[in-house]
Amino acid sequence: MSANWISTRAWLLMLPLLVVMVSVIGWPLVDTVRLSFTDAKLVGTAGSFVGIDNYAKMLTGSNFQRALVTTTWFAVVSVTAEMVLGVFAALLLNQQFRGRAALRALMILPWALPTVVNATLWRLIYNPEYGALNAALTQLGLIDSYRSWLGEPGSALTALIIADCWKNFPLVALIALAALQAVPRDITAAALVDGAGPFNRFRFVVMPYLAGPLLVALVLRTIEAFKVFDIIWVMTRGGPANSTRTLSILVYQEAFSFQRAGSGASLALIVTLLVTVLAVAYAALLRRAAGAS
Amino acid sequence: MSAVEIRNIQKRYGDVETLKGIDIVLESGEFLVLLGSSGCGKSTLLNIIAGLAEPSGGDILIGEHSVLGAHPKDRDIAMVFQSYALYPNMSVARNIGFGLEMRKVPAAEREKAVRDTAKLLQIENLLDRKPSQLSGGQRQRVAIGRALVRNPQVFLFDEPLSNLDAKLRMEMRTELKRLHQMLKTTVVYVTHDQIEAMTLATRIAVMRDGRIEQLGTPEEIYDRPATLYVAGFVGSPPMNILDAELTGRGLRIAGTEEVFPLPESLISAGAAGRRVKVGVRPEALRLATPDATGIRLTALVEVMELTGPELVTTARIGEQRITACLPPRTSLAPGSTQVFSFDEAALHLFDPDDGRSLLAK
Numbered sequence: 301m302s303a304n305w306i307s308t309r310a311w312l313l314m315l316p317l318l319v320v321m322v323s324v325i326g327w328p329l330v331d332t333v334r335l336s337f338t339d340a341k342l343v344g345t346a347g348s349f350v351g352i353d354n355y356a357k358m359l360t361g362s363n364f365q366r367a368l369v370t371t372t373w374f375a376v377v378s379v380t381a382e383m384v385l386g387v388f389a390a391l392l393l394n395q396q397f398r399g400r401a402a403l404r405a406l407m408i409l410p411w412a413l414p415t416v417v418n419a420t421l422w423r424l425i426y427n428p429e430y431g432a433l434n435a436a437l438t439q440l441g442l443i444d445s446y447r448s449w450l451g452e453p454g455s456a457l458t459a460l461i462i463a464d465c466w467k468n469f470p471l472v473a474l475i476a477l478a479a480l481q482a483v484p485r486d487i488t489a490a491a492l493v494d495g496a497g498p499f500n501r502f503r504f505v506v507m508p509y510l511a512g513p514l515l516v517a518l519v520l521r522t523i524e525a526f527k528v529f530d531i532i533w534v535m536t537r538g539g540p541a542n543s544t545r546t547l548s549i550l551v552y553q554e555a556f557s558f559q560r561a562g563s564g565a566s567l568a569l570i571v572t573l574l575v576t577v578l579a580v581a582y583a584a585l586l587r588r589a590a591g592a593s
Numbered sequence: 594m595s596a597v598e599i600r601n602i603q604k605r606y607g608d609v610e611t612l613k614g615i616d617i618v619l620e621s622g623e624f625l626v627l628l629g630s631s632g633c634g635k636s637t638l639l640n641i642i643a644g645l646a647e648p649s650g651g652d653i654l655i656g657e658h659s660v661l662g663a664h665p666k667d668r669d670i671a672m673v674f675q676s677y678a679l680y681p682n683m684s685v686a687r688n689i690g691f692g693l694e695m696r697k698v699p700a701a702e703r704e705k706a707v708r709d710t711a712k713l714l715q716i717e718n719l720l721d722r723k724p725s726q727l728s729g730g731q732r733q734r735v736a737i738g739r740a741l742v743r744n745p746q747v748f749l750f751d752e753p754l755s756n757l758d759a760k761l762r763m764e765m766r767t768e769l770k771r772l773h774q775m776l777k778t779t780v781v782y783v784t785h786d787q788i789e790a791m792t793l794a795t796r797i798a799v800m801r802d803g804r805i806e807q808l809g810t811p812e813e814i815y816d817r818p819a820t821l822y823v824a825g826f827v828g829s830p831p832m833n834i835l836d837a838e839l840t841g842r843g844l845r846i847a848g849t850e851e852v853f854p855l856p857e858s859l860i861s862a863g864a865a866g867r868r869v870k871v872g873v874r875p876e877a878l879r880l881a882t883p884d885a886t887g888i889r890l891t892a893l894v895e896v897m898e899l900t901g902p903e904l905v906t907t908a909r910i911g912e913q914r915i916t917a918c919l920p921p922r923t924s925l926a927p928g929s930t931q932v933f934s935f936d937e938a939a940l941h942l943f944d945p946d947d948g949r950s951l952l953a954k
Contacts (some may be wrong), residue, residue, distance in 0.1 A: 486678035489645050495666030495740070504691070510684035511755035 308415050325327035342559035354566035363542075363550060364567065370457065371546040375525035378461045378468070382521060385465060386472025391502075393473070394480045404477070410468035416499065417533035420462035426535075450536050453543035460544055464531055468524075472517045479513040480506065504541055519582040547571045595640065596621040597747055598781040602651035602908040604637050604803075611637050613803040614651070619796075624773050624780045626790040628826070629800035635783045636751060638800075642781060644668050656746050661946040666695075668747075677732045679739075684712075686720040689738045698741075700736050702729030703944075710742040713772075730761045739746020739771075750782040754789060766792060787827045791815065797824045805943035818940075820872060821948035824941060830875045830905060832941070833915045837871040846871065846890065854889045855937065869951065875905070878917035880925075881934035889934045890915065894925055904934065908933070 336354055336565050340347025358364050410418065425432045428448035437443045449459045483506055493507045529548035530539065538545035538553065545553075551571060555564025597619040604612040612634045619625050627635040640646040641942045642653055642865070644665035653660050662698070679688050687694075690707045711717045714734045724732055733753060740748055753769075770793055773780060784790055791811045792798050799806040799814060799822070807819040807946045818824035825831045836847035843854040873888075881889050890917060892908035899905075903918045906925060917933055927932065942951040 374922060484676060484678065486674040486676045487680065489640075489643075489665075490672065490678040490739075491680075491691075492645065492665045493643060493670065493672045495695040496691070497695075500695060504683070505680060508680075 317345040326432075331567060332565045335561055336569050337561075338562045340561045341547075342561045342564075347562050350562070353568070354563045357593065358563060358567050358570060361365070363545075364570075366542065367545050367547045367550040369527060370544065371528070371548075373462075374457065374461060374528060374546060375522055378464045379518065379521045379525050381465045382460070382469040383518060385469040386474075386517070387476045387510070387514070389469065390476035390480055393477055407470050407473060409470075410467050411474075413467065415530045416534055418465065418467045420533045421448065422459075422466070423535050426459055426522055451540055452475065453541045456536055456544050460532060460535060463535065464525070464528070467531070468521060472521065473516070475513050475517045476510060479510045483509045515586060516584075518587065522582070523575055523578055526578060547574075588593050595619060595741045596623070596655070598652075598654035598657075599638070600652040600654070602638065602641060602648045602653065604634070604641065605649045608776070609824050611803050612648070615800075617798060617805070617808065619779060619781070621846055622777045624782065624793055624795045626783070626797045627781065627800055628787060628797050629784045629792040629806075630785055631873065632827070633800040634798050635785075636802040639672075639749050639751055639781060642668075642747070643670055643683050644674050644676075644918035646694050650698070669745045670747045670749055671743050671745040672751065673740050673753045674757050675755055677724070677736040677756070679732055679735055681724055683723075684715065684720065685722050685724070685727070685735050688724065688735055689720075692739065692743045707738075707744050710738045710874040713741065714738050723748060729757050729954055730765060733757065733765060737851070741772075741776075746779060748780045750780065750784075750793075752784055755786070769793060773844075787829065791827065797827075799826060817950070817952065818872070819950050821872070821943045824872050824943070824950075828874055830916045830918070830927055832872045832874050832876075834943075835871045835873075835910070835913050835947070837869050839867055839869055841866070841931075844869075844888070844940075845869065846913075847889070847911060848913060851889070855940075866942050868945050870943040870945045870948075872943060873915075873935050873939055875916040875918045876903075877935045877939035878915070878919075878933045879935070880919065880923060881932040885904075885932075885934040888938045888940065889932050891930060894931055896927065897925055934936065 308355055320455075322390050327581065334349070337344075337349055337351060338347035339350050339354075391408060393400060398496040402474040413421075426449040428434065428446055428451060431446070431449070434443070438446065447455070448521065451457050488504055490502065491501045496504060528546055529552070532544055532546060532549055533552070536544045547567075548571065551564055551567045554567050595618050597617075599615050599617040599619075602612055603610070615634075615638055617625065627638060629904055631636045637646060639646045642655075644660065644663060644667075647662070659703055668732050680691065680729050684689065686704075686707050689710055690703045692705045692707060708717070709721070714737060716731060716734050716738065719727060719731060719735070724735065727735065733756075736753070745821065750769075757765060766789060772778075773793070782789075784794060791814075794811050796808065796810055798808045798812045801822050807814060807823045809817075811817075814823060814827050818827065818832070821834060825834065830858040837838065838845050838847065839855075842850055843852045845852045878890075890910055892910045894906060895914075896906045896907040897904055898907075899921060902921065904921050904925070906917045906919055906923075908915055908917065915933070919925075943949065944951055
């Protein structure tokens with residue numbers, strides 16, 4: 301069989317998949333790029349070419365800038381908290397105690413729940429009239445009266461971040477736990493004999509084993525957090541007073557609520573570009589980390 | 594002064610008794626080898642001395658103070674692990690100096706100590722490397738260096754040579770012996786390799802099922818094994834064990850008719866008319882010359898294996914097999930009947946029921 305035929309056959313075998321990918325990813329992408337240079341509406345007008353007007357308007361508009369800040373804040377705070385919580389949970393679950401296996405299984409539960417279920421659950425907890433959080437805080441005497449956690453611009457984003465952390469720290473914990481179990485018992489024992497205390501053992505002995513897997517978790521979680529949509533849509537729809545409006549929410553509103561397909565498309569492409577930059581930066585970081593170890 | 598005192602140490606995991614009361618007193622400068630097959634409890638005992646495991650009963654004294662419940666770092670011990678257990682992210686120098694670093698020894702002093710240790714182990718040129726860039730033998734040197742640099746009261750070795758290939762293992766064994774002779778340190782060394790035990794130890798504790806089967810110098814263990822187990826475990830090829838009977842006049846090997854007169858002292862060791870197990874080391878056997886004295890065994894030669902320095906010959910006496918280490922140029926043929934002989938002094942007698950030696954004083 302000639303090399304030529306082998307390569308032809310390979311392409312033939314991949315053809316069905318290529319067709320699917322081009323039609324569901326390639327074409328929509330191309331069409332989105334085309335749309336982003338028009339003033340098309342979602343319904344009715346096909347729109348005419350407006351050059352980079354959409355981009356200029358979006359990038360200089362206060363909505364975009366505010367959403368970018370909100371998204372960055374959401375991503376940085378929730379991912380940081382998830383990493384810290386996750387590692388801490390993994391360290392605890394790596395200890396010997398009764399019921400450890402059951403607790404490990406339980407811990408995965410929040411992550412295994414669909415986001416919509418999780419979001420609904422937290423909306424109930426935050427409910428201003430009968431929410432568990434209000435009840436608990438009042439009974440503890442920490443607040444005087446029930447508050448609308450999701451209804452006040454000052455607390456809505458924080459409340460969302462907590463809900464997001466609760467859902468996503470188990471993933472980090474799971475990855476960290478797997479990494480912890482890869483730390484050879486002898487090395488930990490050697491560090492004990494060498495006189496390293498708990499903090500130094502973590503820093504010098506455990507951390508080198510954790511760093512690589514945690515970096516992967518960090519990459520995954522940051523990119524996901526930057527694209528966050530569903531949990532916010534279910535809990536606050538970007539409100540109150542746009543205080544929880546992240547980039548993805550803004551894209552949705554622009555394109556579908558306000559039916560401005562053209563500027564919505566340009567915004568979507570800007571978000572895509574931002575996430576791509578993040579992904580590329582992290583990939584480089586991962587390669588460097590892999591080279592160093 | 595005793596360096597380490599192990600008093601009635603017991604260890605249970607649930608219903609399983611891993612250590613059933615171990616007593617050893619170790620003098621300063623001794624090299625004690627805990628020898629036994631896997632699962633005999635030797636590593637558990639070492640971990641208990643190190644403080645990596647807590648005993649279920651008994652006491653451990655290091656430098657005449659009880660260290661029960663003390664943290665490993667406070668026991669003045671250093672440990673070398675089978676897997677080397679080097680910190681993969683640190684350089685060789687930092688690996689060696691890590692214990693000193695954790696004990697807040699000033700950097701200059703630490704550096705000097707690391708350098709001196711590296712020189713002693715001939716790994717000065719490796720100080721800047723990472724463990725992943727080292728060979729197995731080099732890693733083991735670094736692991737030993739990490740223990741040496743702290744100059745502790747007791748060194749604990751957990752099968753340190755078993756990950757090395759045969760040639761390197763011999764080199765490192767000699768190296769360890771050299772270091773011990775030079776530094777006169779107190780060592781507790783765990784191994785299942787009887788050659789390592791014989792060559793390195795000043796005393797050997799042969800362990801079996803959580804008990805000490807015999808504690809003695811290598812010569813005692815080899816020349817006067819206290820039990821059948823020790824006799825079979827130490828020595829390669831292992832000691833020949835034959836069924837026999839003590840008669841009023843002497844010894845009769847099962848499957849033979851001849852009775853060999855034994856000195857009164859040997860016969861009285863066991864009661865006349867009783868069954869015994871006879872032990873004789875393969876290297877004590879030789880081909881009998883017509884005027885040979887001692888005990889003679891007529892056997893059918895089955896297999897001969899030339900190892901180089903000796904000809905390991907397997908032969909059959911009735912239903913029983915014996916192995917003899919003969920000079921390499923011995924001319925023998927498989928299937929031939931030969932007479933082997935050995936001196937009375939090389940004879941061991943064991944109780945067939947409890948395996949204890951009948952010659953022990």
